[in-house]
Amino acid sequence: MQDAQPLPFPGSPVVPQTFDDGKVIQFQCRPGISCWNACCSNIDISLTPYDILRLKHRFAISSGEFLRDYTVPYEMEQDSIAGVKLRPVADGTACRFMTPAGCSVYADRPTACRYYPVALLSLRRQDEYTDRSSYALVEEPHCLGHQEPRPISVADYRKEQGLEDYDDAARGWRQLILKKKSSGPSIGKPSKRSLELFFMVCYDLDRFSQFVASDGFSDIYDLPAEELKNILCDDLELMQFGFRFLRQVLFGEETIPLRREAAEQRRLRHMERQQRLATEAAARRAMEQDEMYEDPAE
Numbered sequence: 019m020q021d022a023q024p025l026p027f028p029g030s031p032v033v034p035q036t037f038d039d040g041k042v043i044q045f046q047c048r049p050g051i052s053c054w055n056a057c058c059s060n061i062d063i064s065l066t067p068y069d070i071l072r073l074k075h076r077f078a079i080s081s082g083e084f085l086r087d088y089t090v091p092y093e094m095e096q097d098s099i100a101g102v103k104l105r106p107v108a109d110g111t112a113c114r115f116m117t118p119a120g121c122s123v124y125a126d127r128p129t130a131c132r133y134y135p136v137a138l139l140s141l142r143r144q145d146e147y148t149d150r151s152s153y154a155l156v157e158e159p160h161c162l163g164h165q166e167p168r169p170i171s172v173a174d175y176r177k178e179q180g181l182e183d184y185d186d187a188a189r190g191w192r193q194l195i196l197k198k199k200s201s202g203p204s205i206g207k208p209s210k211r212s213l214e215l216f217f218m219v220c221y222d223l224d225r226f227s228q229f230v231a232s233d234g235f236s237d238i239y240d241l242p243a244e245e246l247k248n249i250l251c252d253d254l255e256l257m258q259f260g261f262r263f264l265r266q267v268l269f270g271e272e273t274i275p276l277r278r279e280a281a282e283q284r285r286l287r288h289m290e291r292q293q294r295l296a297t298e299a300a301a302r303r304a305m306e307q308d309e310m311y312e313d314p315a316e
């Protein structure tokens with residue numbers, strides 16, 4: 019077990035100690051408990067890409083429809099990558115999936131709901147790609163599950179809540195975020211386009227599928243036909259491929275082979291276009307200057 023470490027969250031309900039998954043906590047949530055649904059009445063739930071995948075499949079809608087109808091975007095850090103949160107009911111703070119009988123999407127409930135009252139803290143050193151998980155306990159006065167006489171290790175709690183699959187599926191996304199945060203200014207500010215791509219890949223998987231299926235994508239990336247077919251017919255494969263693609267976009271790692279010639283031609287076309295736009299802008303500025311200094315007597 020890890021030593022207790024201080025957490026930088028003064029005043030938060032997170033108990034200021036971190037531990038590994040061998041830690042035994044005392045907790046049980048069960049129908050009939052007097053605080054039933056209290057936690058779902060005031061939500062602040064960030065979604066992972068896998069949460070969105072599961073919920074859009076559950077409702078048999080596209081990722082775009084899910085984003086529009088059930089989420090709000092937010093910025094994880096200023097001027098940086100975006101996240102999405104579950105949108106509460108229109109006139110309040112409650113989760114729209116909450117019913118008197120409990121969660122109406124229980125089998126596909128998001129990662130954050132599964133973890134509660136444990137908080138997952140993913141950490142990554144600058145020289146590592148893999149993250150290390152540690153955990154903390156969230157103790158909020160409204161949650162009476164802490165008074166239930168059931169000891170359970172965090173490892174068993176994760177199993178019980180189906181978190182192993184959820185964490186495996188979202189690991190690539192967490193690693194991208196951790197790498198982005200730990201790289202700081204050394205990799206520079208991500209371009210607007212790379213941030214748009216991050217959003218599309220992570221949260222709007224059906225739009226990413228169209229992007230990967232486009233001729234433009236195949237012109238640049240050299241993917242075997244069989245691999246491309248597998249990626250396009252399985253959302254989970256597509257999502258994992260997307261995380262690989264983003265390592266190339268955000269950090270310049272060559273994770274997908276490029277068709278060098280086509281990529282070079284595209285780069286040259288992009289430069290020509292930029293040059294043409296700059297020339298047109300300069301001509302426009304010159305014309306405005308001429309008009310400004312025209313002889314009023316003429």
Ligand code: SF4
Binds near residue numbers: 061127128
């Ligand atoms: S998704 Fe389910 S468990 Fe999560 S906040 Fe909503 S009702 Fe509660």
Ligand code: SF4
Binds near residue numbers: 047051056058134162
């Ligand atoms: S015990 Fe905690 S998690 Fe369970 S319903 Fe009550 S407030 Fe929610």
